[in-house]
Amino acid sequence: MTTTTWDSVYDRCAAGYDPHVGHFAVLGYRLVDLVDPLPGERVLDVAAGRGACLFPAAERVGPAGAVHGVDLSEGMVAQLAADIAGRGTANATAARMDAQALTVAEGSYDRVLCAFALFLMPDPGSAARGFLRALRPGGRCGVSVPMRELMPGDRAALSELFRSFALRAGTAAGRRPAFGMDTGRLLADAGFADVRVVEEDSEFVFADVSAWWEWTWTVNVRSFYERLPADLLEEFRERAFALLEPAVTREGLRATARTRFAVGTRPGGPGM
Numbered sequence: 001m002t003t004t005t006w007d008s009v010y011d012r013c014a015a016g017y018d019p020h021v022g023h024f025a026v027l028g029y030r031l032v033d034l035v036d037p038l039p040g041e042r043v044l045d046v047a048a049g050r051g052a053c054l055f056p057a058a059e060r061v062g063p064a065g066a067v068h069g070v071d072l073s074e075g076m077v078a079q080l081a082a083d084i085a086g087r088g089t090a091n092a093t094a095a096r097m098d099a100q101a102l103t104v105a106e107g108s109y110d111r112v113l114c115a116f117a118l119f120l121m122p123d124p125g126s127a128a129r130g131f132l133r134a135l136r137p138g139g140r141c142g143v144s145v146p147m148r149e150l151m152p153g154d155r156a157a158l159s160e161l162f163r164s165f166a167l168r169a170g171t172a173a174g175r176r177p178a179f180g181m182d183t184g185r186l187l188a189d190a191g192f193a194d195v196r197v198v199e200e201d202s203e204f205v206f207a208d209v210s211a212w213w214e215w216t217w218t219v220n221v222r223s224f225y226e227r228l229p230a231d232l233l234e235e236f237r238e239r240a241f242a243l244l245e246p247a248v249t250r251e252g253l254r255a256t257a258r259t260r261f262a263v264g265t266r267p268g269g270p271g272m
């Protein structure tokens, strides 16, 4: 099995994942919208996290349908299973699985979703080919990836701050996910037809700099912080706060996300 280097950081992110602005919840909802699951359908949500796609998909497919969320991180799966039980979402389940080696029956789903995860995987091509196999002919897949980090305030200055501290700490701390992945090509190369790509900007507002700081600990930025020695981390925090405080307005601290959504269909369905 090809494993990712990011799954253990998500174990530590799982409990407090995506607080404050609901960034993943909003963008997960949007992906579900684009993929448009219908009542009674079966949906596979790959790298489901805390269910940003799973819950809106479960609502759409209704009691006659089913949504199966899978994720590599045990922590995420445990939290998601608890969320499913807590909300009483009877048509959803959660299980541990590597997106790059899906063990689901061929052709067993009407829709496959994968939000904000392909860009973390060492072998996204295997994952995309697995999504195709999981779908029935005519079934639809939708994936989303960030085009860049969600950064509030002066993006260039904050990026430079991250870069300079990564350099000071050594190259391991500079490891970044593959932002801006060409998911349209990825789906086409995997064999999907009718591939459509949409790029959208969405604005998120953090209440203040502390809210942004806490949020960053619940996403993969955490692995950067965890690689900084304690004194560098504290210096980074102070410098980031000093940089961002002037950007806080009465509304809060704004950040714009740019997301690439790609949707494709497994060939061979009616009329194809």
Ligand SMILES: C[S@@+](CC[C@H](N)C(=O)[O-])C[C@H]1O[C@@H](n2cnc3c(N)ncnc32)[C@H](O)[C@@H]1O
Pocket (backbone or CB within 6 Å): 003, 004, 006, 007, 010, 011, 024, 025, 028, 046, 047, 048, 049, 050, 051, 052, 053, 070, 071, 072, 073, 076, 097, 098, 099, 100, 114, 115, 116, 117, 120, 121
């Ligand atoms: C940024 S989160 C996105 C979660 C969710 N889809 C959302 O939109 O909120 C990335 C998720 O991908 C999962 N992940 C990373 N690599 C994976 C892999 N190879 N297989 C399955 N899940 C993976 C992580 O554990 C994490 O839950």
